[in-house]
Amino acid sequence: MLSAAELAAVYGVRAGTAEARASAADGAGDDVCHFCPPVRRGDQPAWHPPAPGGGAYVSGLRVHNSLTRSKELFVPAQGRRVRWYTCGPTVYDVAHMGHARAYLTFDILRRVLEEELGYEVEYQMNVTDIDDKIILRARRNKLVRDYRAEGRPIADVRADVDAAAAAFDAKLRAKLAQLEAPLPAGASPIEADERLELLQVQRLKLEQWAETEARIAVARAGADAAALIDSALEPLAEALDARLGDSVCDQAVFEEHARRYEADFFEDMAALGVRPPTILTRVTEYVPETVAFIESIIAKGLAYESNGSVYMDIGCLRGAGHDYRKLMPAGADAETTDAQMSEGEGALGGCSSEKRSRNDFALWKASRPGEPSWPSPWGGGRPGWHIECSVMGSATFGKNMDVHAGGADLKFPHHDNELAQSEAYHGCAQWVNYFWHAGHLHIKGLKMSKSLKNFVTIKQALGAHSARQIRLMFLLQPWDKPMQYSDQTIGEARATERKLRDFFGVVKALRRDAWLGRPTAPTPAERALAGKVAAFRRRAREALLDNFNTPQLMAHILALCADVGEHVRATAKEPQSGALVCSDAAVAVTRTLRVLGVAEQDEFGLPLAGGDEGGGGSREAHVTPYADAIVKLRDQLRAHAKASKDGALLALCDGVRDDALVALGVRVEDPTGGEANSSWRLDEPEALARELDERRERQRDKERASLAQALPTKKKELEKARLAAVPPALLFRSDKYAGKFSAFSEEGLPTLDAEGKELSNSARKSCEKEWRQHEAAHKAFLAKPEAYLADLTRAVESLEEQLARLGGAAGRGDSA
Known part of the structure; x- marks a missing residue:
């Protein structure tokens, strides 16, 4: 402090x-x-x-x-109280890992504030449950459901899909042509960068569309109308919406859609271990407050009504002394770009001619047929995108809050517009004291986005990785910088988890040992390690105080784990066990991991999936005597197998380690140095099985590489042996020389070429030289064992079969 x-x-x-x-x-x-x-x-x-x-x-x-x-x-x-507002999800589709990047990151920051720094966080999140994306998705889903229920003949569906696909294709290509056109003279660097990114995005959309077209072509060739509809959902839904969208007038359609994906979102957050907010607010529950909020801004002369919509007047706002933009500053005369305008006003944005300036943005949007509507002084309509957070945040925290958080993509226009309308309403210069923006999550170079269809859903990610591994992946990256979602980043997280498990396993092994029967006075080495533990505690807090520097914190954690491992190896033969100082290190690491949401144990360790009473502690106590007995017996059998060179018994011991004990969630690690006995610890059976599969696959890769290298050599040897088996008199009549000669001497030497002409002197001498070499090779072949050729053939076939069994390409060729 x-x-x-x-x-x-x-x-x-x-x-x-x-x-x-x-x-x-x-x-x-x-x-x-x-x-x-x-x-x-x-x-x-x-x-x-x-x-x-x-x-x-x-x-x-x-x-x-x-x-x-x-x-x-x-x-x-207000002292220890932290008033924090986070922009929540727009619930129009399933949540993906881009959402996890934001909400899991903020969960980590929130836990640090509460668990490490002693703050009392009042955490508000909103749910955007009415939005252009929700309107379009809910409306189109209903229209497709209705279309499907009509049971149209396949010919009619083909015609509708063809027309929809053609229109969709033309739209995408027209957009690409527009983006490929030269920028106007004097375009700013920002506009140039924006154009380049939009081009990349549009080209990706066209690549994805080509894949969709291929699926449509396959479905179109069949007679299943439902399959054809499924293959062309996006273009068909868009075409139906253009024709029938204004007929969807039941507001429950939009509400039911939002509630479904809201529940799905919070289910995903719970699966990731994200703490729920202390306050949750929905846009649809604050419409009257939104109307009153907008009326106040109009009364101050900072907004205006136009054709039933209401727009923020940026010119008047600046004239009243307010700063705009704060997060992405621009000069007073800077124009909002087309892309920014589209992002700010939504897919169902109003007409730009309604606005006094293109920089103005919608506070209230007049609803058209096919859109939900609420009454207002300006006619039926709905809140604009930005106003919702201003209204709900102000309803909770008033004219000032400590923290506002969201994804980096929300800085402009969303958050800048939030600040503008909130500070206009409250008549203040600073509605938010600290804005925290989580860095984007990229996949293959582009921001993960539903609109780009380049996203991995949270459920898909949790099907491949544990929630702990995903949390570790984010902890290993700066929270406020962009990061890649890739095999490398998740691989680093899994490697980190393995190191942590190994560390806790080493300490638990020390604790299982009869350490109280040994001397307990600290040795110089133990005192040195105790100093490292104390330094770790200090450095861990320093890292968190430095902009929540979790990558640095994780580096400190792994360094202490390595120090403990080195200490245990270096002192293995000393009378002291080192159990106490190593336990203290494990407690310090676990406490830090508990702050970050990685660990839950009261003492130390990582929780096990399906663990009971304290995340697996009682399970370990129950399993220990049995695991000790099995591992001890296995050590004795391995020692006997090695001494007697009994490979079958050694393989049996490996099977106990890799099959029976893995299924029970017991990890056994055999000694690699001077240790006499194997060590064991509890782990998650799924994780153990996955590691075993990966290890076996690496072994198969080595075997495949070895076989693939040996096979061509063995094939060449077989081909050479088959040729050597041919008697010299038949050499030039064999398949190797088919069609080259038409007459031969008694010894089998060619005399005439294929056209009946006598061979030239040089050609005849060449044949004689080759015949003599072959005669020598044939004599050598006859000296080989009778089964030589058959053995070579079987050897090649065996290599091919082994390679095929391991998933390699053998390519039998003419050697079969």
Whole structure:
């Protein structure tokens, strides 16, 4: 916790003094928030550092604030209470790993604030349950369901699909041509970068469309109308919507769609171990408050009505002294680009001619037929995208909050527009003190996105990896930087989990030993390790205080694990067991992992899937005497097998390790150095089986490579032997020389070529030389054992069969 002097050094003013209170730019009451003098970082608008009031608590955390693009001292306005709002999901489809990146990341940060730094976090999340994406998806799903239920003849479905596919293809290609056209003269670098990214995205969409066209062609050739509809869902739904969308007028269609995917989202969050919010708010439950919020902004002259919609007036907002944009600053005359406009107004955005300036954005959108609608002074309509968070966040936290969080893609336009309308409504200069943005999750170079169809759903990810491995993957990356979702990143997480399990296994093995029967006075080596444990505790907190630096923290954890492993190996033959200092290290690591949401044990270790009473502790106590007995007996059998060179018994011991014990969730590791006995620890059977499969596959890869290298050599030897078996008199009549000669001498030498012409001197001499070489090879072949050729043939066939059994390509050729 920082002292008053340290706070003064940071802010240049004593917190809580009259000078600090006088510097507050928003006129907030004493019960809300005080501010220190404003600061500027680069080209960012002025930021007003919050000054702690009575009962101040400052942990020393410095965190990247998107409002300044710098690490700032974190100072909650109300002591230990942290008022945190996070943009929640737009529930129109299943959640994917891009969502996991944001919400699991914020779960980690929240746990650190609560578990490590002692803050009391009031965590609000919204659910966007009415939005253009939800409207379109719910409406189109209903239209496709209705179309399917009509039971149309296959010929009619083919005609409809053909027309829909042609229109869809033309739209995609027209968009590509538009993006490939040269930018206007004087286009900004931002527009150039945006155009390049949009081109990449559009080309990916065309690649995906080509795959869809192939599926449609296959389904079209059949007689199954349902299969054809399934193959062409997107273009068919779009065509049906264009023709019949305005006929969907039952508001329950949209509500049921949103509720379904909302429940699915929170099921995924629970499976990932993400703590639920303390406050959950839905847009549809705050429509009256939204109308009143917008009326207040209009009354201040900062918004206007146009054709039943309401728009924020950016020119008037700036004229009233408000900063816009704060997160992605731009000059007062900067224009919002077409892509930004599309993102801000949604797929069902209003007409740009309704607005006074293209930079203005919708607070309220007039509803058209086929869209849900609520009453308002401006006619039937619905809230704009950005206004929802302003209304719900203000309803909970008022005119100021400590933290607002969301994905990096929300900075502009969503979050900048949120700030604009909220600060217009409250008449303040700073509605949010700290903006935290989680870095994008990329897959194959592009942001993971439903619209790009390049996403991996959370359920798919959890089918391949555990929730702990996914959490570790994010912990190994900076929380506020982009990251790749790839085999490499998840592989690093799995390797980290394995190292942690190995570490805890080593310590548990020490604890199972009769360590109380040994000397307990700390040795110099144990004192040195104890110093490393103490240093780890200090460094772990320092890493978390430095912008939640979990990659650095994980490096500290793994370094301590390695130190303990080295200590155990180096002191294996000493009388002291080292059980106490190593246990202390395990407790320190587990406590840190528990803060991060990785571990749950009261003492130390990682929880086991399906573990009972304390995440597997009682299970281990129950299993220990039996596992000890089995492993001890196996060690004795292995020693006997090695001494007597009994390969069958040794293979049997390996089978016990790799099959029977794996199925029970017992990992056995055989000694690799001077140790006499194997060690064991509990693990998850699925993880053990997966590692065993991977190890066996690596072994098969080696065998495949060896066989693939040996097979061509053996085939060449067989081909050479088959030729040597031919008597010299028949050499030039064999298949090797078929069609080359038409007459031969008694010895079998060619005399005439294929056309009946006498061979030239040089050709005759060449044949004679080859005949003599073959005669020598034939004599050598006759000297071989009678079964020589058959043995070679069987050897080649055996290699081919082994390679085929291992999944390799043998290519029998003419050797069969």
